[in-house]
Amino acid sequence: MSSHALPGTGRRRFVTIGFRVGTYLSLLMIMGPVVWLLAGIVVRAVPHFSWSVLTHPTTGESGGLENAIIGTLLLMAGVLVLAGGIGILAGLHLAEYAKPRKNGKESGSLLRIASDVLSGFPSIVLGYVGYVALVLGLHWNFSLLAAWIILSVMVIPYIAKSTETALRQVPTAYREGAEALGMPPGYALRKVTLKTAAPGIVTGLLLALAIAGGETAPLIYTAGAFADSPVSMSLTHHPVPYLTFLVYGFYTLPENASHYLAYDAGLVLVVLVLVLLVAARLVVNRTQKHSEARRG
Amino acid sequence: MTLGEQPRPVRPTVVSTTPSKPEIDPILEALDPDRSRPADVVNSQGLTLSFGNKRILSDIHIAFRRGTITALIGPTGCGKSTFLRTINRMNDKVSGFRHEGDVTLEGESIWAPRQDLLSLRRRVGMLFQRPNPFPMSIRDNVVAGVKAHQIAKGKQLDVVAEERLRQVGLWDAVKDRLKDSPFRLSGGQQQLLCLARALAVGPEVLLLDEPTSALDPISTELVEGLLRQLTPALTLIIVTHNLGQARRASDNTMFLYEGQLVEHGPTEELFERPKEARTERYVTGRMG
Numbered sequence: 106m107s108s109h110a111l112p113g114t115g116r117r118r119f120v121t122i123g124f125r126v127g128t129y130l131s132l133l134m135i136m137g138p139v140v141w142l143l144a145g146i147v148v149r150a151v152p153h154f155s156w157s158v159l160t161h162p163t164t165g166e167s168g169g170l171e172n173a174i175i176g177t178l179l180l181m182a183g184v185l186v187l188a189g190g191i192g193i194l195a196g197l198h199l200a201e202y203a204k205p206r207k208n209g210k211e212s213g214s215l216l217r218i219a220s221d222v223l224s225g226f227p228s229i230v231l232g233y234v235g236y237v238a239l240v241l242g243l244h245w246n247f248s249l250l251a252a253w254i255i256l257s258v259m260v261i262p263y264i265a266k267s268t269e270t271a272l273r274q275v276p277t278a279y280r281e282g283a284e285a286l287g288m289p290p291g292y293a294l295r296k297v298t299l300k301t302a303a304p305g306i307v308t309g310l311l312l313a314l315a316i317a318g319g320e321t322a323p324l325i326y327t328a329g330a331f332a333d334s335p336v337s338m339s340l341t342h343h344p345v346p347y348l349t350f351l352v353y354g355f356y357t358l359p360e361n362a363s364h365y366l367a368y369d370a371g372l373v374l375v376v377l378v379l380v381l382l383v384a385a386r387l388v389v390n391r392t393q394k395h396s397e398a399r400r401g
Numbered sequence: 402m403t404l405g406e407q408p409r410p411v412r413p414t415v416v417s418t419t420p421s422k423p424e425i426d427p428i429l430e431a432l433d434p435d436r437s438r439p440a441d442v443v444n445s446q447g448l449t450l451s452f453g454n455k456r457i458l459s460d461i462h463i464a465f466r467r468g469t470i471t472a473l474i475g476p477t478g479c480g481k482s483t484f485l486r487t488i489n490r491m492n493d494k495v496s497g498f499r500h501e502g503d504v505t506l507e508g509e510s511i512w513a514p515r516q517d518l519l520s521l522r523r524r525v526g527m528l529f530q531r532p533n534p535f536p537m538s539i540r541d542n543v544v545a546g547v548k549a550h551q552i553a554k555g556k557q558l559d560v561v562a563e564e565r566l567r568q569v570g571l572w573d574a575v576k577d578r579l580k581d582s583p584f585r586l587s588g589g590q591q592q593l594l595c596l597a598r599a600l601a602v603g604p605e606v607l608l609l610d611e612p613t614s615a616l617d618p619i620s621t622e623l624v625e626g627l628l629r630q631l632t633p634a635l636t637l638i639i640v641t642h643n644l645g646q647a648r649r650a651s652d653n654t655m656f657l658y659e660g661q662l663v664e665h666g667p668t669e670e671l672f673e674r675p676k677e678a679r680t681e682r683y684v685t686g687r688m689g
């Protein structure tokens with residue numbers, strides 16, 4: 106890489122080296138904790154890991170993770186549909202339809218402010234709102250629907266923002282090219298704009314899903330805090346088990362079996378997120394094989 | 402870069418200012434035997450255009466004869482792109498856009514209520530300064546407009562793609578990589594691809610905004626040669642900063658200065674015997 110000589114001498118050389126050291130340091134700051142956390146989980150979980158954990162539900166303070174895994178997947182699937190749908194549409198509106206008004210203000214500014222405010226709420230506050238309004242107020246009790254709604258409210262601003270950003274980065278040249286060909290606007294949006302923005306949108310969606318899957322505080326108030334409850338398909342009146350509660354709740358229990366289960370839950374979560382990441386990469390690579398960035 | 406020395410079809414230069422001249426291109430004659438269509442494809446009748454309070458174009462009167470190539474020249478910022486983008490109504494959405502006067506296509510106002518914007522743009526194609534292929538395969542690029550307008554489908558699309566790629570002389574270079582990304586092509590090839598894409602929807606008029614300014618001399622020559630072959634079936638209006646190109650590639654030239662049409666006429670006349678002092682200063686390189 107650095108086979109060619111560094112430009113200049115003295116001060117400039119010093120600055121160049123300084124920058125390079127700086128970039129490596131920041132890389133270390135990011136990679137360090139990731140590796141440390143991953144290693145910590147793997148080292149503690151793998152030695153005693155048994156596949157039966159995946160096929161047995163939690164009983165009392167030990168057992169397996171089957172019900173929690175299914176619960177987490179259910180929660181994520183609901184968020185994917187609900188928050189994904191609303192978030193992407195909101196982002197689309199902000200980027201494509203909220204055109205500046207004559208007075209210079211954007212008609213999308215209200216939506217944007219609302220979205221920014223929402224994303225600033227601590228998740229535990231949202232959880233408590235869900236508890237008061239949905240769990241108690243609407244008598245839904247701890248339930249899938251309450252959890253879906255609160256998790257979605259939490260990640261919708263995030264999805265909207267990443268969708269908007271991805272759409273705004275689509276080169277004007279593509280839009281004008283489509284326009285000049287006389288493509289109908291909706292057609293151009295689907296075939297040119299959205300397709301170009303897809304990697305950004307998918308990445309945002311995925312990170313939102315990972316955030317949702319990794320949340321605990323708002324879930325305790327809406328999905329409940331019962332590790333050994335069975336998974337139920339009913340939308341209301343049944344608490345939902347989920348992995349993060351096991352990580353959070355079982356780590357502080359006295360028995361070793363409970364600790365093991367907490368580490369296993371952590372490991373499963375990490376694997377789940379990794380699978381999501383890889384899946385998204387594959388999807389993106391398939392749709393982007395003609396993108397400008399990949400001209401090499 | 403001496404395209405002027407290449408053999409090119411010698412045709413009478415048709416000037417819109419002298420419509421009484423009965424010389425009509427034989428090919429045009431064949432295309433429209435009963436001369437039912439007006440000889441002026443595009444006609445700007447006193448077009449005045451502003452963005453907000455800023456007047457960009459003032460009272461432009463000019464007609465574009467069917468089958469001719471018109472070069473649009475003038476110093477930077479004089480409104481060349483704006484004029485061009487008005488003809489396919491790409492300016493309509495610009496905030497503060499206002500216009501007086503009219504522009505007609507085949508005798509009908511482009512802003513007439515019964516004028517369908519999408520088919521207008523199908524009839525008036527555009528090529529941009531920078532090649533802008535879409536992020537899809539080479540073949541899909543050529544037929545992108547064809548699909549959007551549902552002109553053809555299925556197997557027919559492959560036929561259309563081949564025909565248009567042949568027309569722009571790109572077929573042999575890309576026939577084995579039709580499924581590849583267009584961004585691996587050279588800049589000149591990308592521009593030819595965009596030309597093929599524009600031609601595929603069957604336009605009558607092609608607007609070209611500095612189509613070769615991002616290309617090397619050889620690609621430029623290639624594109625210029627092609628443009629000549631597109632006439633007289635198509636009517637071309639080409640914005641260029643390259644006066645050599647204007648002289649080589651056009652029948653008529655219009656000189657725009659600060660939003661006003663200073664002079665227009667047969668290219669040779671405008672360059673050799675300009676009527677206006679400003680035109681002379683510009684074409685002799687003493688202005689702009």
Ligand SMILES: Nc1ncnc2c1ncn2[C@@H]1O[C@H](COP(=O)(O)OP(=O)(O)OP(=O)(O)O)[C@@H](O)[C@H]1O
Nearest residue numbers: 452455457475476477478479480481482483484495
């Ligand atoms: N969307 C817009 N909003 C406001 N003003 C604009 C807009 N587009 C162009 N203008 C103004 O209109 C004038 C003419 O611009 P135009 O792009 O037509 O010039 P041009 O002759 O094509 O120049 P160049 O040779 O540099 O391409 C300029 O003063 C420009 O600032």
Ligand SMILES: [Mg+2]
Nearest residue numbers: 481482483610
């Ligand atoms: Mg311009």
